[in-house]
Amino acid sequence: MINVISLGAGVQSTCMAMMAKDGELPMPDCAVFADTGNEPKCVYAHLENLKKILPFPIYIVKAFFKDNYGSIQTHTLKSMEGETSRYSGPPAYMKKGFIRRQCTNDYKIQPIRRKLRELLGLKPRQRGG
Numbered sequence: 001m002i003n004v005i006s007l008g009a010g011v012q013s014t015c016m017a018m019m020a021k022d023g024e025l026p027m028p029d030c031a032v033f034a035d036t037g038n039e040p041k042c043v044y045a046h047l048e049n050l051k052k053i054l055p056f057p058i059y060i061v062k063a064f065f066k067d068n069y070g071s072i073q074t075h076t077l078k079s080m081e082g083e084t085s086r087y088s089g090p091p092a093y094m095k096k097g098f099i100r101r102q103c104t105n106d107y108k109i110q111p112i113r114r115k116l117r118e119l120l121g122l123k124p125r126q127r128g129g
Contacts, residue, residue, distance in 0.1 A: 009043050
C-alpha cells in the first residue's frame with residue numbers, strides 16, 4: 001500500500017502537502033500532478049516551488065492516447081475540426097443540454113490511475129490487492 005496526494009497545486013492539495021511536511025498529517029510516499037498541458041504559468045511556477053520544499057517526490061503525469069495533441073485546449077480545438085478520433089474537451093452547454101464531459105477522465109483520472117498502478121508494480125489488467 002502507498003500513501004499518495006493527488007496534487008492539483010491549488011489551495012486544498014497544497015495545504016495537505018504542507019501539513020504532511022510539517023507532521024500535521026501522515027507523510028505521503030509521493031504526490032501526483034495531472035498536467036492538462038494548459039495550466040496557468042503561475043501553477044507551473046508553484047509546482048516547481050513545491051518540488052523544492054516537499055520531502056517527497058512529485059510525479060507529473062499527462063494524458064496518453066494515440067491522437068493527443070499535448071494540451072487539452074489544442075486537443076479540443078482539433079476535435080472540433082474533426083482531426084481527432086475522440087472528444088476530450090470540457091462540457092459545452094447548448095440549448096438542448098450539454099456535450100458529454102470526458103476531459104476529467106482523460107486528462108486527470110486515467111493518468112493518475114496509470115501512475116498509481118506503476119508505483120504499485122501492477123501489470124496491465126492485474127487487479128490490486
